Amino acid sequence: MTELIKNSNISVDCVVFGYDTNTKSLNLLLIKRYLESETDHKVLVDDYVLTGYHIYEHEKLDDAATRVLKELTGLTNQYKKQFKAFGDPDRLRNEKDILWIDNEKFNFRTVTIAYYFLVKTEDVDLTHNKNQAEWFSIHQLPELGFDHKKIILEAYEDLKTKCLAEPIIFELLPNKFTINDVQDVYESILDIEIDNRNFRRKLINKKYIIPLDEKQIGVSKKPAQLYMFSKDVYDKMYEKNYLINI
Template sequence: MDFRKLDNVSVNCVIFGLGPEGLYVLLQKRTLNMFRKEYPVIDDWVITGERAFTNKTLEESANSIFKSITNLNEFNRVQFHTYGNTSRIKTDKDLLWTKSKGLKAQSMTIAYYFVQPKKNIQLTDDDFKWFPVKALPELGFDHKKIIDDAQEDLKQKIMVEPIIFDLISHKFTLNELQIAFESVLNIEIDNRNFRKKVLKKIYIVPLNETRKGNAKKPSKLYVFSRDVYNKVTEKDLIINI
């Protein structure tokens, strides 16, 4: 098997997780200390990634990155942008990190994002940590822009594609679905109008089940039927917010 890697092409993955507190992104710790005054100490965070293998497709590389972190076997990925600007690596920290890894200063990154309920991803590596997208730490390279671009693409896609259902449990309440939209779009949605519009969608199927929550009355559960969705001949917005 060919394990060679391309030294100037990488695949980076933005991993979004949705929890009761809102939308989060999973970051990896980046540290390097040369113990010499002329070199900066690196202690920040980056999105996870790896150099592309010569014997793997870009999609296979993205899948292997996600699986190695989450141990999940079922997921959807979205390729949203390619970054190749010559000024991507320009700070002293980024140049030092790149040199320490034997990489070229000018590189190209193909970026993907994955979305999951945050509770589905059990972290076993201390190098990884969840951060709210509204309160990101210091990031290396151009990874703040990559996260912003990924979130903007996600905002567009959840309106016209059923990707929102990857962010919530298979069985969900209407309140959980509303919170998912509000968290990604960073808006407040009128509860009554939202429920009316959701219940008109034939691919959001009510179950004969309820879930107990903080409210006195148990909440009715629903599922998203991809089979029904795929049979809808004229696609409209997922929810007319």
């Protein structure tokens, strides 16, 4: 069995984006960071951070990020992207960060490799989460520790660009969906309103959007046509500079 030796200078931080089909909103999974003084129990740190951890010496970066996600959510095989390294010498020098680091006994000079993941919020059970994890709207984030606001904003910008270049939004949808479902995801990520008729026309003409001989069930309004995304068809027609024109 490999001995788990931690590399105290390199960590991974995971930006976990989750789409909520009920509220039609893009959310972010954060964990509580809380610290009291040992003498008088004065609150020293009370905010939220991304989930991250130092890598083990034997680990590949991708494996470390996958491990962190599994420990947080129980999920594996989710879409993930390594998007940037953050190595400013002063990135962990905020007053609260210094208190936290001193308590946790880890290295101030830590370079973190940032990843983002795409999950469905309904797939994550937070009932007994040991890290006090919570979902927050990407547009209503709480007070954040370390340089995690910067990491989150850069991940979000990368996600917005990526969703126009690759069909990654289907990672956030059920296997069978309506055209409105797809539009809702795009609108939540891009924070824009999309013309419904124009979007519908463009989407149903995509060969990788397969119409099914099924309609919604259990809805009060007129049931809509269901579709599925075919990765096989998309891969066959993919071109290097292909953009998803919405």
